[in-house]
Amino acid sequence: xxxxxxxxxxxxxxxxxxxxxxxxxxxxxxxxxxxxxxxxxxxxxxxxxxxxxxxxxxxxxxxxxxxxxxxxxxxxxxxxxxxxxxxxxxxxxxxxxxxxxxxxxxxxxxxxxxxxxxxxxxxxxxxxxxxxxxxxxxxxxxxxxxxxxxxxxxxxxxxxxxxxxxxxxxxxxxxxxxxxxxxxxxxxxxxxxxxxxxxxxxxxxxxxxxxxxxxxxxxxxxxxxxxxxxxxxxxxxxxxxxxxxxxxxxxxxxxxxxxxxxxxxxxxxxxxxxxxxxxxxxxxxxxxxxxxxxxxxxxxxxxxxxxxxxxxxxxxxxxxxxxxxxxxxxxxxxxxxxxxxxxxxxxxxxxxxxxxxxxxxxxxxxxxxxxxxxxxxxxxxxxxxxxxxxxxxxxxxxxxxxxxxxxxxxxxxx
Amino acid sequence: xxxxxxxxxxxxxxxxxxxxxxxxxxxxxxxxxxxxxxxxxxxxxxxxxxxxxxxxxxxxxxxxxxxxxxxxxxxxxxxxxxxxxxxxxxxxxxxxxxxxxxxxxxxxxxxxxxxxxxxxxxxxxxxxxxxxxxxxxxxxxxxxxxxxxxxxxxxxxxxxxxxxxxxxxxxxxxxxxxxxxxxxxxxxxxxxxxxxxxxxxxxxxxxxxxxxxxxxxxxxxxxxxxxxxxxxxxxxxxxxxxxxxxxxxxxxxxxxxxxxxxxxxxxxxxxxxxxxxxxxxxxxxxxxxxxxxxxxxxxxxxxxxxxxxxxxxxxxxxxxxxxxxxxxxxxxxxxxxxxxxxxxxxxxxxxxxxxxxxxxxxxxxxxxxxxxxxxxxxxxxxxxxxxxxxxxxxxxxxxxxxxxxxxxxxxxxxxxxxxxxxxxxxxxxxxxxxxxxxxxxxxxxxxxxxxxxxxxxxxxxxxxxxxxxxxxxxxxxx
Numbered sequence: 087x088x089x090x091x092x093x094x095x096x097x098x099x100x101x102x103x104x105x106x107x108x109x110x111x112x113x114x115x116x117x118x119x120x121x122x123x124x125x126x127x128x129x130x131x132x133x134x135x136x137x138x139x140x141x142x143x144x145x146x147x148x149x150x151x152x153x154x155x156x157x158x159x160x161x162x163x164x165x166x167x168x169x170x171x172x173x174x175x176x177x178x179x180x181x182x183x184x185x186x187x188x189x190x191x192x193x194x195x196x197x198x199x200x201x202x203x204x205x206x207x208x209x210x211x212x213x214x215x216x217x218x219x220x221x222x223x224x225x226x227x228x229x230x231x232x233x234x235x236x237x238x239x240x241x242x243x244x245x246x247x248x249x250x251x252x253x254x255x256x257x258x259x260x261x262x263x264x265x266x267x268x269x270x271x272x273x274x275x276x277x278x279x280x281x282x283x284x285x286x287x288x289x290x291x292x293x294x295x296x297x298x299x300x301x302x303x304x305x306x307x308x309x310x311x312x313x314x315x316x317x318x319x320x321x322x323x324x325x326x327x328x329x330x331x332x333x334x335x336x337x338x339x340x341x342x343x344x345x346x347x348x349x350x351x352x353x354x355x356x357x358x359x360x361x362x363x364x365x366x367x368x369x370x371x372x373x374x375x376x377x378x379x380x381x382x383x384x385x386x387x388x389x390x391x392x393x394x395x396x397x398x399x400x401x402x403x404x405x406x407x408x409x410x411x412x413x414x415x416x417x418x419x420x421x422x423x424x425x426x427x428x429x430x431x432x433x434x435x436x437x438x439x440x441x442x443x444x445x446x447x448x449x450x451x452x453x454x455x456x457x458x459x460x461x462x463x464x465x466x467x468x469x470x471x472x473x474x475x476x477x478x479x480x481x482x483x484x485x486x487x488x489x490x491x492x493x494x495x496x497x498x499x500x
Numbered sequence: 501x502x503x504x505x506x507x508x509x510x511x512x513x514x515x516x517x518x519x520x521x522x523x524x525x526x527x528x529x530x531x532x533x534x535x536x537x538x539x540x541x542x543x544x545x546x547x548x549x550x551x552x553x554x555x556x557x558x559x560x561x562x563x564x565x566x567x568x569x570x571x572x573x574x575x576x577x578x579x580x581x582x583x584x585x586x587x588x589x590x591x592x593x594x595x596x597x598x599x600x601x602x603x604x605x606x607x608x609x610x611x612x613x614x615x616x617x618x619x620x621x622x623x624x625x626x627x628x629x630x631x632x633x634x635x636x637x638x639x640x641x642x643x644x645x646x647x648x649x650x651x652x653x654x655x656x657x658x659x660x661x662x663x664x665x666x667x668x669x670x671x672x673x674x675x676x677x678x679x680x681x682x683x684x685x686x687x688x689x690x691x692x693x694x695x696x697x698x699x700x701x702x703x704x705x706x707x708x709x710x711x712x713x714x715x716x717x718x719x720x721x722x723x724x725x726x727x728x729x730x731x732x733x734x735x736x737x738x739x740x741x742x743x744x745x746x747x748x749x750x751x752x753x754x755x756x757x758x759x760x761x762x763x764x765x766x767x768x769x770x771x772x773x774x775x776x777x778x779x780x781x782x783x784x785x786x787x788x789x790x791x792x793x794x795x796x797x798x799x800x801x802x803x804x805x806x807x808x809x810x811x812x813x814x815x816x817x818x819x820x821x822x823x824x825x826x827x828x829x830x831x832x833x834x835x836x837x838x839x840x841x842x843x844x845x846x847x848x849x850x851x852x853x854x855x856x857x858x859x860x861x862x863x864x865x866x867x868x869x870x871x872x873x874x875x876x877x878x879x880x881x882x883x884x885x886x887x888x889x890x891x892x893x894x895x896x897x898x899x900x901x902x903x904x905x906x907x908x909x910x911x912x913x914x915x916x917x918x919x920x921x922x923x924x925x926x927x928x929x930x931x932x933x934x935x936x937x938x939x940x941x942x943x944x945x946x947x948x949x950x951x952x953x954x955x956x957x958x959x960x961x962x963x964x965x966x967x968x969x970x971x972x973x974x975x976x977x978x
Contacts, residue, residue: 130566404895419910422877428905434920437892441920445905448913 094150115217122211233266320346359392391423413443554682569837654690718749724759757792779807786813790822814843832865841871943970
């Protein structure tokens with residue numbers, strides 16, 4: 087694999103158009119990845135999902151060279167019609183369209199980053215892999231006191247032109263003081279057996295608001311890793327919603343640093359799994375300053391021989407007095423082959439805090455099914471109704487009414 | 501010069517009087533030492549081979565390093581693996597030589613003077629020695645066919661039982677410290693309860709003479725045969741001093757059909773001084789196997805001592821309808837560190853487990869609850885309930901919760917909840933308003949916090965443990 091990585095990297099650099107600074111950083115990132123390789127279960131974070139094995143088993147030999155010069159057509163019919171929205175269209179890891187037609191041009195600054203942070207997290211070599219192979223990194227800056235009028239939908243498309251390939255993608259958002267952005271990331275996978283590695287960076291300035299909704303619904307055989315880093319200044323709010331269902335394997339990781347007082351983070355997630363899918367959500371909320379708040383609700387519905395994993399950690403620094411941290415994960419196991427693993431973790435160094443977590447897993451309540459059936463529903467409908475209700479609690483947490491309606495329709499929950 | 505010669509002579513005189521002193525294995529960990537231990541204990545060949553096999557395995561095992569509390573590297577070649585009871589000259593000669601803090605604690609716990617001496621290995625009047633108590637006690641047990649003796653004695657007198665069960669719960673190929681223990685264990689307790697016998701009293705190491713000298717690699721094996729019941733107490737509330745820093749004991753419990761074992765521990769080993777120097781490392785492997793149908797194993801622990809406590813008393817619920825319970829209070833103060841919890845491994849059908857863990861950290865200490873609940877594919881209709889609460893006092897300490905939850909059976913349910921908080925100002929205010937000083941108020945509230953676990957302890961133990969909880973936290977408020 088090492089040889090392959092090196093040759094693919096050279097090919098990638100020679101066919102792209104990077105500055106010397108970028109090439110230097112990319113080389114460093116590659117060296118870091120070569121040193122560590124793909125994470126395996128030996129690392130605590132990857133204990134439940136050995137991505138090294140999963141890639142080997144499902145993809146086999148992986149190509150790292152991804153030709154960003156290929157032209158791809160975009161079919162406008164596939165875009166969401168229900169709501170007016172701004173677009174970023176990404177095909178096979180390359181940004182092909184950036185349109186902010188509903189916004190004031192001088193309130194947004196679009197650029198590409200020359201100097202990216204290395205994120206050299208020792209137990210996360212995938213960030214290094216992303217840094218070394220991702221294309222030009224776009225940066226979206228929302229200026230002071232500006233609120234987005236319409237949501238931004240990021241269409242992440244893959245097509246049949248790539249297979250058995252590693253696609254790396256990175257995007258940056260900067261929110262200045264008092265700004266607001268609403269983002270929906272939609273995965274539209276028409277490719278097979280790729281390893282897709284996404285990295286999203288969000289920098290939230292004072293009093294800014296980020297609403298971030300991620301939807302992966304379309305069934306596909308790709309393996310996905312999605313990392314969001316959210317850094318929050320005082321009074322900022324971040325809301326993350328994850329709907330994880332389509333891909334064969336997905337690991338969604340959200341790392342949230344609450345650095346300013348009264349900042350708060352909300353992370354809600356749904357796993358709706360069938361067949362032999364294997365999905366994981368891992369969250370890390372770091373309370374680094376006084377009076378910060380975090381709330382998490384993750385629900386899983388697991389059918390057939392699929393596997394759902396939730397790892398959540400609340401870290402409270404000794405400085406972060408008056409922290410309020412809450413975490414709840416619930417799972418419904420619908421089949422004998424289904425599996426649910428959880429590791430809700432608290433690491434606390436301050437005494438004046440209120441932190442708690444709960445985790446429950448089991449099957450559908452027989453009494454509830456009986457209740458519904460005694461009122462004339464057949465068993466199947468009764469079960470569906472209960473599952474819908476179970477998941478709806480998470481969807482209802484979405485604070486934007488328009489988007490909530492859209493997503494409810496999209497997911498099929500009413 | 502002359503003075504020195506006299507001194508030497510004195511030393512010699514003492515040395516001469518205790519022949520036993522020569523029974524000391526050379527420093528280091530190797531096959532020779534293991535043969536030496538086995539030989540000195542007149543062990544049968546199978547046990548020697550068993551020890552050697554463990555030693556072979558040990559060579560390939562690595563010392564684990566994933567735990568939260570880190571400690572300086574232990575040089576295993578620099579330890580004595582066998583030494584007969586120490587001569588009195590090495591031990592403190594009278595109570596005045598001891599840490600005055602320790603004496604103060606004794607006073608508060610109301611431990612008699614003679615007992616204080618015994619705990620610290622100071623020569624005790626023969627009259628006081630609890631031989632008489634122990635003998636009457638032994639008669640009652642023998643009548644019912646209960647075997648309660650040291651494991652060395654059991655190896656000689658009941659080799660079949662030992663051979664059948666030793667290492668059946670903690671195999672010699674287990675983790676580093678357990679395997680180390682298997683290779684070099686010196687002594688410990690052995691209990692066998694015959695079928696349909698309810699042990700009439702709480703069995704306690706306290707009644708076994710010489711129990712305090714079992715050394716750092718203790719091995720305990722408890723077997724409850726069909727339909728029997730036993731309650732076993734380990735340790736005591738009084739602070740224990742020990743020369744050995746590392747303690748890696750193994751405790752194996754086996755419950756056959758319809759049997760029940762209740763194992764209670766109160767651990768209050770020397771935690772080191774105020775700056776965290778010295779103090780014992782308590783790296784114990786405790787595991788119970790509910791082998792038969794309808795069997796039950798319940799662990800209760802009150803952990804207040806040791807510099808580092810690192811242990812996970814576990815239950816393997818193999819028999820159908822078996823029950824595993826874990827009740828724990830862990831208190832850390834000053835520089836103490838604890839990484840403790842339990843594992844509940846559900847294998848049989850209709851198995852139930854319950855975990856109640858209360859952690860209190862104060863001073864500059866650090867506490868972690870780490871637990872595993874694993875419901876396997878075949879463990880239909882199994883349930884688990886876990887509750888772990890942490891209380892923090894001051895902002896220099898840490899409290900962490902790391903539960904692992906694995907559910908592979910759709911007919912089983914797992915519920916887990918954890919909270920971390922501090923003592924509320926309102927509660928403190930309420931108590932102080934009614935005339936308690938701050939320390940008494942904290943003691944009362946903490947006792948309330950721990951009540952669910954304290955209730956599980958045998959009566960006389962519970963009273964002492966309650967006092968201990970208060971004392972452990974002294975000086976941590978204000």
